[in-house]
Ligand code: ADP
């Protein structure tokens with residue numbers, strides 16, 4: 622196993638990363654002063670990799686993902702896509718958010734076509750039909766969003782994100798609002814789509830199980846200011862069966878990551894308590 626992993630690392634070292642995050646730092650000016658949300662984060666994501674980012678609430682995960690998507694800039698540092706700095710949204714990058722964000726007055730097809738209309742581009746109907754089939758939405762094109770369950774709406778959002786054939790898919794807690802069963806279904810769907818397309822994926826999630834099921838690597842962020850605290854390689858083959866997911870190795874990795882997040886929150890809370898009397902002196 623060690624030899625196989627070392628081999629994989631060599632391939633990575635030889636190729637330019639798909640995404641390079643270099644010293645990403647973000648300060649938000651707020652009424653009570655500057656807030657350091659992201660502090661010198663560096664991360665390479667290679668073509669065809671799935672990388673998950675986990676960490677406590679407020680650790681800058683969304684801030685990092687928005688910088689990767691070009692939705693906002695950084696205070697310092699940069700993000701490169703295929704060696705070119707990202708300066709704004711690009712069709713090469715697809716996004717899925719926690720809410721499906723469908724326009725309620727448009728049916729499913731019209732929602733998927735909407736970004737193409739904005740760009741004045743003809744949608745690739747054949748590809749979209751393939752995606753609709755892949756996610757089990759064949760025949761649902763004329764339904765209105767309110768007629769669909771949360772899981773189905775999120776499938777539409779996934780089709781919309783993949784409709785431009787992006788080389789990178791960024792997802793920000795995409796299944797966080799779904800029930801556990803639907804979430805698991807969606808995880809399998811993402812795995813299937815990944816095995817079909819080998820799209821590079823960065824996934825933010827609160828679920829360590831989801832992160833381990835889907836990823837090649839799991840990045841653990843520290844509580845504010847957000848820094849990359851730990852990184853784990855997930856060496857299990859795909860598709861990841863229930864047998865694989867119930868092994869001792871998966872159990873141990875899950876607990877290790879859990880402890881890192883909980884431990885970090887506890888130590889930050891303790892040092893915040895300690896700093897109160899000091900500040901009063
Ligand atoms: P996460 O996604 O890990 O929960 P975020 O990236 O959303 O974290 O936020 C990181 C920190 O930055 C939080 O403390 C949040 O309150 C703050 N923050 C996020 N967006 C803004 C903003 N637009 N203005 C001011 N503060 C913000």
Ligand code: MG
Pocket residue numbers: 682683684
């Ligand atoms: Mg977030």
